[in-house]
Amino acid sequence: MWKPDRSSKKPIYQQITDEMDRRIVYGEYPPGSFLPSERKLAEQLEVNRSTIVQAYEELRAKGIVESSAGNGTMVSKHMWEIHPSLTPNWRKYVDGGTFAPNLPFIRRVREVLREHESMVDFASGELSTDLFPNTAIQQLLREVPFEAHLGYDDPQGYLPLRESLATFLETHLDIRTTASSVLITSGSQQSLYLITQCLLTPGDAVAIEDPSYCYSLPMFQSAGLRLFRLPVYSDGMNPEDIRSLFRQHRIRMLFLNPNYQNPTGSILHPSKRSLLLNIAAELGIPIVEDDPFSLTSFDHQPPSNLKSIDTHSSVLYVGSLSKIAASGLRIGWLVAPQSVVKRLADARQQMDFGLSIVPQWLAHQFLATGLFDQHIHFLQDALAHKQALMIRALQQELQDLISFTPSYGGLNLWCKLEQPVDEFKLLEEAIKRGVVFMPGNVFGSEQGRIRLSYARPAIEDIGPGIIKFAQAYRSLLRG
Amino acid sequence: MWKPDRSSKKPIYQQITDEMDRRIVYGEYPPGSFLPSERKLAEQLEVNRSTIVQAYEELRAKGIVESSAGNGTMVSKHMWEIHPSLTPNWRKYVDGGTFAPNLPFIRRVREVLREHESMVDFASGELSTDLFPNTAIQQLLREVPFEAHLGYDDPQGYLPLRESLATFLETHLDIRTTASSVLITSGSQQSLYLITQCLLTPGDAVAIEDPSYCYSLPMFQSAGLRLFRLPVYSDGMNPEDIRSLFRQHRIRMLFLNPNYQNPTGSILHPSKRSLLLNIAAELGIPIVEDDPFSLTSFDHQPPSNLKSIDTHSSVLYVGSLSKIAASGLRIGWLVAPQSVVKRLADARQQMDFGLSIVPQWLAHQFLATGLFDQHIHFLQDALAHKQALMIRALQQELQDLISFTPSYGGLNLWCKLEQPVDEFKLLEEAIKRGVVFMPGNVFGSEQGRIRLSYARPAIEDIGPGIIKFAQAYRSLLRG
Numbered sequence: 001m002w003k004p005d006r007s008s009k010k011p012i013y014q015q016i017t018d019e020m021d022r023r024i025v026y027g028e029y030p031p032g033s034f035l036p037s038e039r040k041l042a043e044q045l046e047v048n049r050s051t052i053v054q055a056y057e058e059l060r061a062k063g064i065v066e067s068s069a070g071n072g073t074m075v076s077k078h079m080w081e082i083h084p085s086l087t088p089n090w091r092k093y094v095d096g097g098t099f100a101p102n103l104p105f106i107r108r109v110r111e112v113l114r115e116h117e118s119m120v121d122f123a124s125g126e127l128s129t130d131l132f133p134n135t136a137i138q139q140l141l142r143e144v145p146f147e148a149h150l151g152y153d154d155p156q157g158y159l160p161l162r163e164s165l166a167t168f169l170e171t172h173l174d175i176r177t178t179a180s181s182v183l184i185t186s187g188s189q190q191s192l193y194l195i196t197q198c199l200l201t202p203g204d205a206v207a208i209e210d211p212s213y214c215y216s217l218p219m220f221q222s223a224g225l226r227l228f229r230l231p232v233y234s235d236g237m238n239p240e241d242i243r244s245l246f247r248q249h250r251i252r253m254l255f256l257n258p259n260y261q262n263p264t265g266s267i268l269h270p271s272k273r274s275l276l277l278n279i280a281a282e283l284g285i286p287i288v289e290d291d292p293f294s295l296t297s298f299d300h301q302p303p304s305n306l307k308s309i310d311t312h313s314s315v316l317y318v319g320s321l322s323k324i325a326a327s328g329l330r331i332g333w334l335v336a337p338q339s340v341v342k343r344l345a346d347a348r349q350q351m352d353f354g355l356s357i358v359p360q361w362l363a364h365q366f367l368a369t370g371l372f373d374q375h376i377h378f379l380q381d382a383l384a385h386k387q388a389l390m391i392r393a394l395q396q397e398l399q400d401l402i403s404f405t406p407s408y409g410g411l412n413l414w415c416k417l418e419q420p421v422d423e424f425k426l427l428e429e430a431i432k433r434g435v436v437f438m439p440g441n442v443f444g445s446e447q448g449r450i451r452l453s454y455a456r457p458a459i460e461d462i463g464p465g466i467i468k469f470a471q472a473y474r475s476l477l478r479g
Numbered sequence: 480m481w482k483p484d485r486s487s488k489k490p491i492y493q494q495i496t497d498e499m500d501r502r503i504v505y506g507e508y509p510p511g512s513f514l515p516s517e518r519k520l521a522e523q524l525e526v527n528r529s530t531i532v533q534a535y536e537e538l539r540a541k542g543i544v545e546s547s548a549g550n551g552t553m554v555s556k557h558m559w560e561i562h563p564s565l566t567p568n569w570r571k572y573v574d575g576g577t578f579a580p581n582l583p584f585i586r587r588v589r590e591v592l593r594e595h596e597s598m599v600d601f602a603s604g605e606l607s608t609d610l611f612p613n614t615a616i617q618q619l620l621r622e623v624p625f626e627a628h629l630g631y632d633d634p635q636g637y638l639p640l641r642e643s644l645a646t647f648l649e650t651h652l653d654i655r656t657t658a659s660s661v662l663i664t665s666g667s668q669q670s671l672y673l674i675t676q677c678l679l680t681p682g683d684a685v686a687i688e689d690p691s692y693c694y695s696l697p698m699f700q701s702a703g704l705r706l707f708r709l710p711v712y713s714d715g716m717n718p719e720d721i722r723s724l725f726r727q728h729r730i731r732m733l734f735l736n737p738n739y740q741n742p743t744g745s746i747l748h749p750s751k752r753s754l755l756l757n758i759a760a761e762l763g764i765p766i767v768e769d770d771p772f773s774l775t776s777f778d779h780q781p782p783s784n785l786k787s788i789d790t791h792s793s794v795l796y797v798g799s800l801s802k803i804a805a806s807g808l809r810i811g812w813l814v815a816p817q818s819v820v821k822r823l824a825d826a827r828q829q830m831d832f833g834l835s836i837v838p839q840w841l842a843h844q845f846l847a848t849g850l851f852d853q854h855i856h857f858l859q860d861a862l863a864h865k866q867a868l869m870i871r872a873l874q875q876e877l878q879d880l881i882s883f884t885p886s887y888g889g890l891n892l893w894c895k896l897e898q899p900v901d902e903f904k905l906l907e908e909a910i911k912r913g914v915v916f917m918p919g920n921v922f923g924s925e926q927g928r929i930r931l932s933y934a935r936p937a938i939e940d941i942g943p944g945i946i947k948f949a950q951a952y953r954s955l956l957r958g
Contacts, residue, residue: 001638001658023817028660030792030816087791088765094818097677098702099826107825114633124631132629141625150611150805152603154593159480179480181507186665186831193830198576219829223577286567312566313509322832326629330835337509338502339573346586347578350698351672352665352831353801356809356838 003045012047016055024064024075031087035065035073043115100218105427105442112431120465122452123436125262125323125411131382131455132326136371140362148361152353155345157184157333158360164368165333172295174308175317175335183341185348186355187332188292191318192255194334194344195288196223205249209237213262213290214255215444229444230254232261234405236268239276246283253286259303260293260410263443263451267303267408274309281312288316292323295376297409298384313337321363323411323455324376330355331363380409383455386462387413390454393466401473411455420448421476429472435465482524491526495534503543503554510566514544514552522594579697584906584921591910599944601931602915604741604802604890610861610934611805615850619841627840631832634824636663636812637839643847644812651774653787654796654814662820664827665834666811667771670797671734673813673823674767675702684728688716692741692769693734694923708923709733711740713884715747718755725762732765738782739772739889742922742930746782746887753788760791767795771802774855776888777863792816800842802890802934803855809834810842859888862934865941866892869933872945880952890934899927900955908951914944 004015023029035041038056042049056073059065068074077087101107109123148158156162162179169175185191200206202224208214210229220227228245230237236258245251258268268276280287287306294302307317320332334344348354366372387406390413394402404415417426423439430436440449457465483494502508514520517535521528535552538544547553556566580586588602627637635641641658648654664670679685681703687693689708699706707724709716715737724730737747747755759766766785773781786796799811813823827833845851866885869892873881883894896905902918909915919928936944 022655023657023659026655026657026660027786027789027792027794027814028657028817033816033818087760088763088793090765090792090816090818093678093765094822096680097822097826098680099676099829101822101825102828126630129628129630134629137629138625141620146617146620148807149608150613150616150807151605151608152806176501176505178502178505178507180502181505186835189829190831197578199572201575201577217829222829281566284567286569286572307506310506313506313569314567315506327631327832328627328629328836330832335506337512337569338507339512339569343573343576343580346580347576349581350578350668350696350701352669353806353809356665356835357807358838358841359835362837 001044004047013051013054013058016041016045016047016052017058020055020059021062021064029075030090031075031077033075033090034071035075037072098222100221102218103216103442105424105439106216108427109436109438112436116434118434119431120435120461120468121456122454122465122469123438124456125438125451125453126327127323127379127411127455128458130458131379132328133366133371133375136366136375137326137362140365140369140371144365146358146361148357150357153355153357153360155349155354156180156182156341157355158357158364161331161360161364161367164364168367168372169319169335173302173305175305176308177335180338181335181341183334183336183345183348184355184360185320185332185334186330186352187322187327188290188318188320189332190348191320191332191334192217192288192290193219194348195253195316196220196225198344198347199286199340200225200252204252206253206255207242207245207251208255209257209261211263211440211443211445211449212255212257213443216442230256232264232266234266236261236266236272239272239279242276242279242283242285246285251283251285253288254280255288255290256306257290257292258306259291260296260407262293262410263412263438263440263445264414265405265407265410265412270304273304273306277306277310277312277314280314285314286316287314288318290318292320293410295324296380296383296411298380298387299408300377300380303409307335316340324379325366325372329359329363331359383409383411386454386459389459389462390452390466393463397466397470398473401477411453413452413454415450415452417448417450417473419477421473423447423450425476426450426472429475430469433468433472435468435472437469480523483526492530492533492537495520495524495526495531496537499534499538500541500543508554509569510554510556512554512569513550514554516551577701579700581697582695582921584903584918585695587906588915588917591915595913597913598910599914599940599947600935601933601944601948602917603935604917604930604932605806606802606858606890606934607937609937610858611807612845612850612854615845615854616805616841619844619848619850623844625837625840627836629836632834632836632839634828634833635659635661635820636834637836637843640810640839640843640846643843647846647851648798648814652781652784654784655787656814659817660814660820662813662815662824662827663834663839664799664811664813665809665831666801666806667769667797667799668811669827670799670811670813671696671767671769672698673827674732674795675699675704677823677826678765678819679704679732683731684724685732685734686721686724686730687734688736688740690742690919690922690924690928691734691736692922695921709735711743711745713745715740715745715751718751718758721755721758721762721764725764730762730764732767733759734767734769735785736769736771737785738770739775739886741772741889742891742917742919742924743893744884744886744889744891749783752783752785756785756789756791756793759793764793765795766793767797769797771799772889774803775859775862775890777859777866778887779856779859782888786814795819803858804845804851808838808842810838862888862890865933865938868938868941869931869945872942876945876949877952880956890932892931892933894929894931896927896929896952898956900952902926902929904955905929905951908954909948912947912951914947914951916948
């Protein structure tokens with residue numbers, strides 16, 4: 001991103017004037033659109049707000065922008081002799097479209113994280129940089145000659161990767177499959193997107209866990225689905241709840257995350273699993289098993305999964321490397337009956353023409369060599385350690401004000417605020433002190449719950465981050 | 480893909496029986512679903528059909544499958560003591576969904592190409608393997624240390640790539656932009672998909688060139704758009720046609736491919752360009768400029784583009800590396816006003832959580848070093864040579880039976896059959912002789928047109944491929 005050059009002789013405000021002028025001329029800000037607010041641009045460029053005021057003043061003097069009382073700084077419609085109406089009304093286009101935007105809470109958190117690098121991040125359910133297999137990836141890129149074909153690939157994904165995945169799934173997760181039943185996707189997100197777009201129709205009813213990650217996905221809303229709740233208990237959802245939902249709403253699909261459920265961390269009790277599969281099969285309802293976390297298990301023994309005991313072929317199994325290796329690779333997979341895989345692969349062609357060959361080749365090398373096995377042991381131990389640090393800090397700082405059940409895997413600690421406070425206010429207080437988390441609201445949860453992810457922050461930031469969070473919490477109790 | 484082991488002592492039919500049994504048990508073919516037809520599986524596994532018949536007979540004897548008269552071989556519903564209704568009706572799910580499948584013509588061609596490796600491919604509008612920058616990519620992977628962050632990336636794409644693209648666009652195409660106005664996508668396909676999903680609403684009218692690549696995109700249908708035609712002449716579409724379409728249908732967006740238009744190869748005449756931009760701005764209609772081919776220009780001088788003279792900010796500029804470097808990298812870009820880029824980036828997060836960092840890093844290295852410049856000169860010369868070879872062969876084999884206008888860039892030759900024949904029959908006759916092409920129908924064209932791509936086949940296959948094609952064409956004239 002462009003930043004002013006502090007060593008230049010040209011004054012900073014003048015550099016900013018020139019840059020904004022250039023962006024306007026280049027069409028980044030069309031006539032009639034608004035420039036970023038003075039406050040926001042000042043934050044982005046790391047300058048005083050007064051510098052921006054001066055730069056905008058200069059643009060105004062040149063007639064390039066005009067102030068529109070209360071609305072900010074608008075690019076003049078009279079530039080280049082353009083008649084006001086002679087340009088697309090981009091705002092109208094941007095506000096249209098069928099695709100629902102992200103939830104405001106999530107956008108707020110992302111924006112804060114983008115703008116403040118020093119923020120302690122308990123919000124993002126992802127790994128910290130040091131937990132990625134950086135050395136292994138660099139080594140593979142340097143040492144293994146890249147010989148894959150650089151043209152369009154098989155719509156289902158790179159065959160050698162699908163083959164190494166079939167072996168990987170059997171070895172690590174007891175899932176037996178073949179390369180023909182595997183679709184390579186750009187992570188679990190794309191698997192879920194393809195399922196909602198291709199196998200369901202607007203108006204269809206689906207059941208999701210409550211609370212769950214799915215509530216934070218506008219993709220369900222974009223697909224026009226009606227969502228119904230399956231409450232999650234400490235031993236997971238209750239299979240019998242499916243019957244009543246089916247009777248009332250003709251549920252057409254179940255979205256479940258049975259292992260280290262996001263956000264609660266719970267595991268669906270083994271005794272409930274056959275019952276769940278039998279009820280789903282009896283009612284003819286497919287189950288989407290979202291399983292990003294099984295291989296994070298702290299005791300090196302992943303819990304069993306539904307797919308491995310799915311004799312009815314009811315389960316669409318969704319996994320990825322994002323939470324167990326590196327999210328930036330964008331490699332996920334779906335294991336499903338072949339007709340489903342073919343249908344989804346065909347639709348995906350229309351959306352993005354398939355995935356890049358390079359990360360697929362890399363993921364194949366990573367899984368097929370022993371590098372993954374070394375990595376996953378290291379990761380499991382590191383996550384267990386980070387959770388322990390977080391728990392210790394919470395106990396020290398907030399004793400009886402917060403409660404939680406430690407998990408045996410996953411990236412998150414699901415917490416109950418014993419003195420309920422407004423989650424949105426708490427988030428803002430926390431941001432002021434340099435720490436972010438996810439309000440339970442994002443997961444469709446009742447008030448007074450939050451998700452603290454211990455995977456993302458650096459080890460040395462966990463304790464200080466919890467101290468800041470505790471200060472934010474206590475400030476609202478005093479208030 | 481699994482193939483029988485011909486060196487094994489176990490009979491081939493027995494190996495196939497065991498493999499299909501395994502696939503059924505693994506859930507690839509659920510109870511009640513159909514196995515591939517005997518003919519199709521025989522082709523896939525490269526064995527005699529009688530071997531498959533024997534294998535299916537064996538599965539039937541074991542009670543694993545049953546014959547369903549006329550419908551093929553169905554996996555038994557009584558396996559594992561399952562009551563017939565006790566499993567999802569996958570066929571119903573697969574046939575549902577809002578996402579339209581690919582056109583049958585296109586699926587037919589893809590299937591043929593997948594199953595017969597020796598087919599001469601005049602159908603795929605893509606580069607042959609030897610035209611990719613294979614050595615440059617291998618060199619970059621081996622020699623440049625990979626140091627990019629392996630976590631989730633900026634929703635707009637890898638910043639160093641957006642910066643090198645801004646320079647690339649200015650240097651090669653005279654398009655002035657900044658990193659903030661660039662969205663990195665998984666190729667042009669994803670740019671178009673995001674535009675149709677996020678900026679348009681079902682029922683909206685859009686204008687597309689006739690003939691055009693857009694007709695082959697079920698994505699327009701999936702987005703519920705109404706398509707209206709702008710006829711393409713030898714000097715491109717006529718801007719004045721937009722006015723009448725707007726009056727009649729309130730056109731909300733124009734999709735144009737002004738340079739080396741696909742499939743006609745025509746260039747929108749320079750004298751029409753300002754008029755086009757003025758009319759679009761006057762009516763407030765945004766233009767999507769799809770520009771995959773400009774840099775293939777045989778004389779090393781790319782034609783000018785709309786975006787470089789777009790003073791109204793009406794143009795969404797869509798480009799990619801697919802046709803000028805390697806489609807398998809899946810790197811494309813959209814240049815647009817910042818509010819549009821932000822909206823599309825936000826939606827893309829919901830679909831696939833963004834692109835893999837590895838190909839983005841690689842594309843950045845490729846563009847930022849001199850490697851791209853060396854490559855593009857080589858490519859331009861190679862394409863000119865391949866077109867010349869195709870033209871010579873067509874003139875030799877089909878003299879007055881076919882006509883076309885040579886293009887000065889792009890990958891395709893748009894041909895008129897001077898003795899009209901049924902395109903579908905012609906395609907089937909051609910397939911029988913080992914060659915495929917794209918019927919004009921796929922591009923919404925009138926009868927008697929075909930697209931021959933010279934970029935994809937190997938140099939030594941162009942002449943022999945045209946001979947086979949000529950035989951197929953003549954066989955229908957005699958018939």
